[in-house]
Amino acid sequence: MINIVLFGPPGSGKGTQAQNLIEKFNLKQISTGDLFRYNMKNNTELGKLAKSYIDRGELVPDQVTTDMLIDEVKKPTDAAGFIFDGYPRTANQTEALEKIVKDVLKADISVCLSLIVEDEILVNRLLKRGETSGRTDDSNEEIIRNRIKEYYAKTAEVAELYKKNGKYVEVNGVGEIEDIAGKLYAEVEKIK
Ligand code: ADP
Numbered sequence: 001m002i003n004i005v006l007f008g009p010p011g012s013g014k015g016t017q018a019q020n021l022i023e024k025f026n027l028k029q030i031s032t033g034d035l036f037r038y039n040m041k042n043n044t045e046l047g048k049l050a051k052s053y054i055d056r057g058e059l060v061p062d063q064v065t066t067d068m069l070i071d072e073v074k075k076p077t078d079a080a081g082f083i084f085d086g087y088p089r090t091a092n093q094t095e096a097l098e099k100i101v102k103d104v105l106k107a108d109i110s111v112c113l114s115l116i117v118e119d120e121i122l123v124n125r126l127l128k129r130g131e132t133s134g135r136t137d138d139s140n141e142e143i144i145r146n147r148i149k150e151y152y153a154k155t156a157e158v159a160e161l162y163k164k165n166g167k168y169v170e171v172n173g174v175g176e177i178e179d180i181a182g183k184l185y186a187e188v189e190k191i192k
Helices: 014-025 032-041 047-052 060-074 091-106 121-134 140-163 175-192
Strands: 002-007 028-031 079-085 109-118 168-172
Touching: 002 014, 002 091, 002 140, 002 175, 014 028, 014 079, 014 091, 014 175, 028 032, 028 060, 032 047, 032 060, 032 079, 047 060, 060 091, 091 140, 109 140, 109 175, 140 168, 168 175
Parallel strands: 002 079, 002 109, 028 079, 109 168
Antiparallel strands: none
16 A cells, blocks of 8 residues: 655645646545535535634644544545545544554555645735635735644644654655656556
């Protein structure tokens, strides 16, 4: 199995690149952000809870997010592995994912691919996306800056954990989408 953690700050292009990697390597993407948005759209209890955090640019509590992820990992699939997009976002979630992948999939995380993009570019990309996405968390600069703040406060340390395991690879997330995809493919080929 190939199990990829796609990592990076909000707006670094995880969703776009996940799409490329899925097709190239026949993987199943699990995006916690997409799952929350699906629940918000359908006004489920989980969606209502998540919305109260997401609209402020804060992280949803670990337990809620992890339970949702476990349900998704347990669904049967023909894919050759998974791309985790937007999870893990805390040290606690990183540990939880190790365990989930071991217990449910009888496998390991293969690599953490980290997209590097500087903050001001992120803010511009997200404001631009907000013009068309309808995402409340992209709608104003204050919320966007809070998401980036949350990233440094809680999420950046996830990178340190994968570094310790020797599973951390950085890729420049600024440039042409196809060029960035090419670099990601090359990294995945190395671990296949
Ligand atoms: P982006 O890729 O722009 O960072 P996502 O679509 O991944 O945004 O996530 C949107 C929001 O959903 C996050 O700002 C956060 O509030 C919530 N969220 C997504 N994944 C997680 C997670 N693993 N833990 C906690 N909250 C999460």
